[in-house]
Amino acid sequence: MDLSSAPIPLVGPDDHVRGTGDATVVVYADLGCPHCAGAWAELRERPRLVFRHFPVASKHPRSPALHAAAEAAGAQGRFFEMVDSLYADRGRIDDPHLWERAELLGLDLERFEAERRAEATRMRVRRDFESGIRAGVTGTPAVFPIS
Amino acid sequence: MIAVGEKAPNFTLRDQDGEDVSLADYSGRKVLLVFYPMDFSSVCSEQLSIYHEVKPELADKGVEVVGISVDQIHAHKAFQEKLGIDTTLLADFEPKGEVAKAYGSWFEPAGFANRTLVLIDEDGTVAWTYESPTPGEFPGANVIFDALAS
Secondary structure, eight states: OSSOOOOOOOOOOEEEEEEEESSSEEEEEEEOOHHHHHHHHHHSSEEEEEEEOOOOTOOOOTTTHHHHHOOOOOOTTOHHHHHHHHHHOOOOOOOHHHHHHHHTOOOOOHHHHHHHHHHHHHHHHHHHHHHHHHTTOOOOSSEEOOO | OOOOSOOOOOOOOEEEESSSEGGGGGGSEEEEEEEEETTTHHHHHHHHHHHHHHHHHHHHHHHEEEESSSSOHHHHHHHHHHTTTEEEEETTTTTTTTHHHTTOOOEEETTESSEEEEEOOOOOOOOOOESSSSSTTTOHHHHHHHHOOO
């Protein structure tokens, strides 16, 4: 895999985008990161926000599971609701807590469970991570305003 | 800093498990020496964590990462465990900073290694170096891959 320097990818149809408007920010964030959770209250209010996965598992061992859960929720149209939920309550991040969150969001639990463990989900998360590495991300949240 | 093209000075230091590790042990392989100020500092933690995350991609390019700081082996062990990484961490502890000084990676004002990277080729020659503008900054992993691609 080539991880040499490259600008962040253009916002595409596979990105997780919330809001509309010209003022867009792309944020590389770690769902296990307390700094990201602290910044989320402000970031989530941006007119148009693009969320990209940047889990640093060595620092936050549950991050891969949290990002996979967000992706699996996204497959059922509730990506940002899961992100909001995870950042709002960082003390409950074990599997039973993820199932509980999925239920509260009205997700099909069986599908959620299968998709969060799927290799395609892991690869989707890794794709964002690698684009962040190539863009020189060294910590989270890393915010890129784009016009 | 040590110059590209120079023969990398050999050294023997103890790792986080108390085992002797020499540069000569890496003969025939590429090794990236990551000189960093100190275990447990926030920037050093971020740096070693990020580099750990791209370890498979670095291994694909035949590069092994080794961290070096003035910390003692027990601090290295605790730091390694805290970060959840398996990167070899070498103790440049006594004489303090001797290896960092040999590589021109010493930050005299603070008495610790400057934040520098030294890529050593399979034949023990310095292939690339990087020195952070300040010890409080570290280069993204992309910079390492840029060097490997050039």
